Amino acid sequence: MARKPAVTHGFVVVDKPTGMTSHDVVGRLRRRFNERRIGHSGTLDPDATGVLIVAVGNATRLLQFFGDLPKTYTGEVVFGSATSTLDASGEVVATRDMSALTIERVREAARTFVGDIMQVPALKVDGRRLHEIAREGGEVERKPRPVTVHRYVVHGEVERIDDNPVVRIEVTCSSGTYIRTLAADLGELLGGYAHLRNLRRRAIGGFIVGDVLDETSIDSSPLMPVVAALARLDGGESSFVAVDDDRVLASLGDVMDTSPSRDTSIAHGERRFVLDSHHRLLAVYEHAGDAWRPVVVMPEPVH
Amino acid sequence: MVNALGDVRTVVTIGAYDGVHLGHRAVISQVRERAKALGARSVVVTFDRHPASVVRPESAPKLLTDPQQKLELLASTGVDATLVVPFGESQSQEAPRDFVQRVLVDALKMRAVIVGEDFHFGHKRGGNVALLREMAPSNDFEVSPLKLVARADGVNEAVSSTAIRRALSGGDVRRASEMLGRNHEVRGTVAQGDKRGRTIGFPTANVAIDASLCLPADGVYAARVTVGDGSSHPAAINIGRRPTFYEHAQQSLLEAHLLDFTGDLYGQTLRVSFVEFLRGERKFSGVEELRSQLQNDIAQARAALT
Numbered sequence: 193m194a195r196k197p198a199v200t201h202g203f204v205v206v207d208k209p210t211g212m213t214s215h216d217v218v219g220r221l222r223r224r225f226n227e228r229r230i231g232h233s234g235t236l237d238p239d240a241t242g243v244l245i246v247a248v249g250n251a252t253r254l255l256q257f258f259g260d261l262p263k264t265y266t267g268e269v270v271f272g273s274a275t276s277t278l279d280a281s282g283e284v285v286a287t288r289d290m291s292a293l294t295i296e297r298v299r300e301a302a303r304t305f306v307g308d309i310m311q312v313p314a315l316k317v318d319g320r321r322l323h324e325i326a327r328e329g330g331e332v333e334r335k336p337r338p339v340t341v342h343r344y345v346v347h348g349e350v351e352r353i354d355d356n357p358v359v360r361i362e363v364t365c366s367s368g369t370y371i372r373t374l375a376a377d378l379g380e381l382l383g384g385y386a387h388l389r390n391l392r393r394r395a396i397g398g399f400i401v402g403d404v405l406d407e408t409s410i411d412s413s414p415l416m417p418v419v420a421a422l423a424r425l426d427g428g429e430s431s432f433v434a435v436d437d438d439r440v441l442a443s444l445g446d447v448m449d450t451s452p453s454r455d456t457s458i459a460h461g462e463r464r465f466v467l468d469s470h471h472r473l474l475a476v477y478e479h480a481g482d483a484w485r486p487v488v489v490m491p492e493p494v495h
Numbered sequence: 496m497v498n499a500l501g502d503v504r505t506v507v508t509i510g511a512y513d514g515v516h517l518g519h520r521a522v523i524s525q526v527r528e529r530a531k532a533l534g535a536r537s538v539v540v541t542f543d544r545h546p547a548s549v550v551r552p553e554s555a556p557k558l559l560t561d562p563q564q565k566l567e568l569l570a571s572t573g574v575d576a577t578l579v580v581p582f583g584e585s586q587s588q589e590a591p592r593d594f595v596q597r598v599l600v601d602a603l604k605m606r607a608v609i610v611g612e613d614f615h616f617g618h619k620r621g622g623n624v625a626l627l628r629e630m631a632p633s634n635d636f637e638v639s640p641l642k643l644v645a646r647a648d649g650v651n652e653a654v655s656s657t658a659i660r661r662a663l664s665g666g667d668v669r670r671a672s673e674m675l676g677r678n679h680e681v682r683g684t685v686a687q688g689d690k691r692g693r694t695i696g697f698p699t700a701n702v703a704i705d706a707s708l709c710l711p712a713d714g715v716y717a718a719r720v721t722v723g724d725g726s727s728h729p730a731a732i733n734i735g736r737r738p739t740f741y742e743h744a745q746q747s748l749l750e751a752h753l754l755d756f757t758g759d760l761y762g763q764t765l766r767v768s769f770v771e772f773l774r775g776e777r778k779f780s781g782v783e784e785l786r787s788q789l790q791n792d793i794a795q796a797r798a799a800l801t
Binding site: 397406 | 666
């Protein structure tokens with residue numbers, strides 16, 4: 193039996209609960225929308241909660257534009273103990289008395305991580321997630337790589353464990369930054385140890401969730417039309433062009449040469465979302481120095 | 496506009512000053528310091544509307560502050576005076592040199608001007624620091640560069656009205672507050688609603704917000720609302736198109752449910768000060784589900800505001 197053509201295209205901003213993998217969320221949404229093509233942006237560890245941007249149907253072709261968005265996390269740094277996984281899921285491997293630590297010193301130390309820094313990453317190794325390898329006690333060689341911390345706010349002390357402070361933090365950073373590494377490094381900089389707990393991704397770019405987990409979002413979060421989601425990509429300043437000229441429409445997907453005019457006001461990599469006269473997305477073009485090149489051409493116009 | 500401050504000389508900064516955010520406040524404190532050193536008055540020269548709304552109305556940014564709010568906030572910085580220049584079609588055509596002569600030199604007797612190196616003003620952005628430097632010797636004023644101060648709060652993001660608008664467009668009112676140095680506030684009059692909220696046990700005030708103002712993204716927020724008598728109340732705010740009841744409504748609406756408040760708000764001007772984002776918009780399968788979610792929203796708003 194031929195599969196029915198998909199009628200559902202769009203994005204869902206989901207608040208992932210603990211205990212689910214990002215893939216579990218995808219499975220749930222496959223059933224909700226009766227659609228096989230579901231993808232998501234930015235995997236979250238099973239223990240972590242917060243924003244996953246999920247694309248449905250033809251919107252999966254557009255996920256690439258969501259990958260590089262800055263991300264905002266909240267979490268709690270538990271001072272005084274290091275764990276094998278750098279978060280609360282691992283075993284405590286070292287402890288130190290840090291009971292004299294003040295919030296002012298934590299703030300001062302946090303500031304030194306703001307800006308472009310080198311971070312030892314936690315990545316997939318041999319196709320396996322690092323947190324799995326770490327849980328099995330494996331050693332992983334990790335090379336430092338550049339990340340950017342835009343914002344590292346220390347909100348305040350949450351509680352004390354064994355007289356050591358537990359501090360709530362909020363970090364906005366480039367894609368690929370590891371928050372538990374930031375937490376562990378913060379402990380080290382302050383002359384002791386620390387690990388991360390209660391990691392929550394508050395935002396991917398302009399897609400945000402509240403501080404409190406929304407348990408029902410997988411089933412109730414509305415399907416956001418493709419064009420509405422794209423409009424929020426660039427802080428509400430995404431560039432759309434509407435096209436109703438038949439000749440232009442016929443050449444959709446071709447490279448559009450702009451070299452005769454040499455418009456220097458257009459930066460390399462600048463992006464235009466091409467809409468038809470009904471405000472439906474047709475294609476996405478990026479400027480490559482002298483021409484607009486198609487990055488995505490939609491198989492059918494989509495709202 | 497002759498002799499706006501009598502014979503007193505002035506130290507001036509010029510700009511849209513939308514939001515009067517922490518970056519603006521840092522500039523103003525430099526203006527005040529310089530004015531003190533020179534025995535002059537400190538003056539902010541701003542416009543009665545965003546220059547872009549005249550020059551490029553189609554892409555004019557939504558305002559972070561209405562004109563009245565902007566004046567109140569500027570007054571709170573301790574600046575001696577604010578000069579509001581009407582910015583109409585004719586001003587947008589005025590040669591930058593004429594603007595400097597007419598407003599800054601003749602009317603304000605400017606002794607010093609403090610602006611950033613990338614500052615532009617006047618017709619086709621033709622006015623810049625180079626022009627000010629050229630006019631300085633013959634008109635007896637100095638051009639002081641802006642000292643950029645590193646932020647001490649663990650944030651590496653330049654504070655700008657644009658960055659604040661971006662944070663608001665994603666609903667991140669917490670981040671907007673960090674850059675504003677206060678909560679984002681909008682003001683509007685309570686319009687007669689359809690009393691739908693009352694029928695399900697959650698009376699709300701529909702607050703009409705001028706379309707020129709910047710609202711956070713659609714969703715539910717914890718906020719403090721100041722009512723007509725000046726008292727402040729915790730509130731749950733819904734901004735949205737109300738998908739359950741009005742499938743095709745276009746304009747975003749602001750509905751305020753004030754906690755611990757009974758009384759008629761119709762016709763009053765409310766000041767809504769956004770504290771936290773609580774959740775995004777969603778569809779509800781029925782009134783019961785909506786009611787239980789609203790109960791949850793109110794509990795969360797209360798927690799966020801205490």
